[in-house]
Amino acid sequence: MKNLETRYLKRLSECYPTIAAASTEIINLQAILNLPKGTEHFLTDIHGEYEAFSHVLKNGSGSVRRKIDDVFGNTLSKRDKQSLATLIYYPKEKMAQVKKAETNMEDWYKINLYRLIEVSKRSASKYTRSKVRKALPKDFAYVIEELITEKSEVNDKESYYNEIIMTIIRIGRAEEFIEAISELIQRLVVDHLHIVGDIYDRGPGPHIIMDKLMTYHSLDIQWGNHDVLWMGAAAGQRGCIANVIRICARYGNLDILEDGYGINLLPLATFSLRTYGDDPCTCFALKGPEKPNKAEMEMDLRMHKAISVIQFKVEGQIIKGRKEFGLEDRALLHRIDYEKGTIMLGKKEYQLLDTNFPTIDPKDPYRLCPEEEEVMERLERAFMGCEKLQKHIRFLLAKGGLYKVYNDNLLYHGCVPLNEDGSFKEVSLFGETFKGKSLYDALERYIRKGFFALDPQAREEGRDMMWYIWLHPGSPLFGKDKMATFERYFLAEKMTHLERKNPYYNLLEDEKVMDSILREFGLSSEEAHIVNGHMPVKRKDGESPIKCNGKVLVIDGGFSRAYQKETGIAGYTLIYNSYGLLLVAHEPFESTEAAIQKESDIHSDYMVVKRVVKRRLVGDTDVGKELKGQVTDLERLLGAYRSGEIKEKM
Structure with missing residues (x-):
């Protein structure tokens, strides 16, 4: 065992060849552990509805608007905040619209550049400078870093920042810069995306959605x-x-x-x-x-x-x-x-x-x-x-699985097949x-x-x-006694169309049963939740997406227009940030054009599922556990350097 540990530390020393290198990395990791946890965004049942999906992805289920509210409070009107949000979602299209009506574009650029810089500063504040630097758009990386980083050594900060902004406008790069910083904000407000199943079928653009997901900075997919x-x-x-x-x-x-x-x-x-x-x-x-x-x-x-x-x-x-x-x-x-x-x-x-x-x-x-x-x-x-289809499926295989346990949440699309007694x-x-x-x-x-x-x-x-x-009735992704496709096509008698659901769906409010499922997947904490897709929540009938005293969250995204008459809304998404869990209800998405022209948004209201007393840090997450393990290993490496067991490589 001792030999195995020594071999491991020697391998680790190849990455951190000196006491200084190992020490610096420990300091960096400790700093990360004490930052607020990143925002997780949960979407499910997208069903090919590319435009609605794209809009929710851009607005982070209201995360962008909440960030604007944090920055400007009551200093901006509701209309100005919505205009700024629309600019962040659709910068190119919004600017094309503004140019038709605005007589002084230079002032407009200046005002909105300042506002965007303030929002990006707030969005970047919960990350290390290194992580923000990796997210910066290539063409404007240096300029944006200058603008969002405090310069204690600059006496007249206002003049310094103003000169940079005026130069951007003067050389005709304002629109490209606004596009770049808007996309940066979209990227920073959501740290990680969870897709809890059903990208395909019903809607017209699953292939477009897959192309978009393949470029997303951090995500997992439950099939x-x-x-x-x-x-x-x-x-x-x-x-x-x-x-x-x-x-x-x-x-x-x-x-x-x-x-x-x-x-x-x-x-x-x-x-x-x-x-x-x-x-x-x-x-x-x-x-x-x-x-x-x-x-x-x-x-x-x-x-x-x-x-x-x-x-x-x-x-x-x-x-x-x-x-x-x-x-x-x-x-x-x-x-x-x-x-x-x-x-x-x-x-x-x-x-x-x-x-x-x-x-x-x-x-x-x-x-x-x-x-x-x-x-x-x-x-x-x-x-x-089909090369494109095979590429998309390989991506699903690489990024996906049938379930995921992540930060005390159990994510799956369908159900855990149960007997009538909950076993x-x-x-x-x-x-x-x-x-x-x-x-x-x-x-x-x-x-x-x-x-x-x-x-x-x-x-x-x-x-x-x-x-x-x-x-199959035994499949956790189907969860019914039969698929009555033939009967729905060929038989008038509605009773033949009936597909009886697995007892799981009748036991969602049974805390004992839901606790047994969480334990089965290795979760026993009171903070644990099941995040479930697949089931449209009929809000118009008074149904709630919060089940079992908050242990189960049903977030069928309701993107499919076919379900919206049945549910009364366009479904739910979930946000998990450092302050807690937030369910977001959505109104049906009209169109991208309407979102730009009317500056309309589709998140209608929020339900706080859980608000934490103490803000959650990276150290409290699964990533934090990994980083703590790395710190422990690096401290062992430091000990080996100092004891002479392993020699520094200068």
Whole structure:
């Protein structure tokens, strides 16, 4: 053990080769430990709504506006504060608007530059100078550092700063400088971003959101069920591919695949037109905004039906091949009486709303016809060969997981599968039984195997497990007894559409059960919380996002317009800063243009979940624990230098 420790300290000495270097780093780390903790921003259920997501990201769920209030208090009017906030969110667009009405742009630049510098000073004050320096925009790094750093040696500070600002204006760089310092403020007000699942599906821009996240300075992602579905599609799992295309078709978003990812849907379109050209496809009405082009709408309807039928066939094949999944009751095509146009579910017979199935052979209903097989082969190659999609999925794999424990908070998208009595439900995966945390860990291993396993069988199991996670009752990301996709399309009886939720959702107010979940994931502190996505909070019905006396926070972002009539708002986000936890309720986002023109914001009100008596420092966080460990190691290295055990490298 002593030899191992000596080897470790010798390795550490390569980074800190002298007593002076090790001592300096200890001082630096101690300084960081005593700074206020950085602001964490939690978002979930974004569902492709790029504009609303981008706005919330820019305003930090109100963090920018709160920083402006901290700096200016009552010295600025409410309107001036909102104008300044809009400038920080959309500097380029706001300045273009101002130039149309403002007669003296030099004064406008001067006033707003001073205001922006004050906000950036306050935003930078909770970080070390080194960290701020790394965040500075390259073109203006030196100038901004001069402006936001106190100069005790300068006698006439006002004249010094005024000369710098006037020079920026005089040489025609004011607009570029304002853009740079606005982006710096956005970056500094939020130290770390948590995405608690469901970036994909429903909205038109998940690919744009992924591009944005890939440039974000610090984040983690907990995968949602829709994210795992797209991961499975990228891995070439046919059930996932069919589901992804069907959902895109249903919400009128096939251009995500064609334009966003360059996936060729022409073979599917050609097949759909040839097979369902005379079919009105009334059961496959689209949920997205109506398209002005009637021919395009009709094409989307036919593609929607074609891929849905293919999906039911492909899923039937998976169910037959993976009997260990125990989903035989969800293979439905062989239960149809094709002459009568009915289906037997349990002991009851139901009339189908659509009986036109030209590609289904009643004797072998799950076999793809030759054209369907060709379509799926081409789609499989397209998804697996799409460079942009693969890059996005690799990013999800690198930055993500099914759950995360961070600063006394347990983050996951769906649920922890439970029995009626609140005990952890046992789930069998390929002959092994898992529950609670071990179920999450096992499922995540399978997902990674689906991409990285060298053994073909292990890789295939991983791919099929991604489809399992999408719709299986044992999946913590699904958490229902069935996915009634077929019933919603083909049956009028609403009771057949019912998807019963896992008991977890009925036990959210049971403190004993929630405490057992927190302990299962290694959290026993009274300060611990579960941060949960996936569940739209129906505020219009009086529902609260704060459950179980504040132990559980449901923050479905409500970005998806499809849910906003149901919930009454556009959902919730969460801020965790050095003063405590703050839930932010959002109004529906109108548009980026409206946000600039009307200077409107979408955070409507706040709920303080927990306010701390003593401001939390970096030393009180998970990062602080790591830094304290580094300090301990460096102090051991100092001891080794001073005892002569290790020699300094001068």
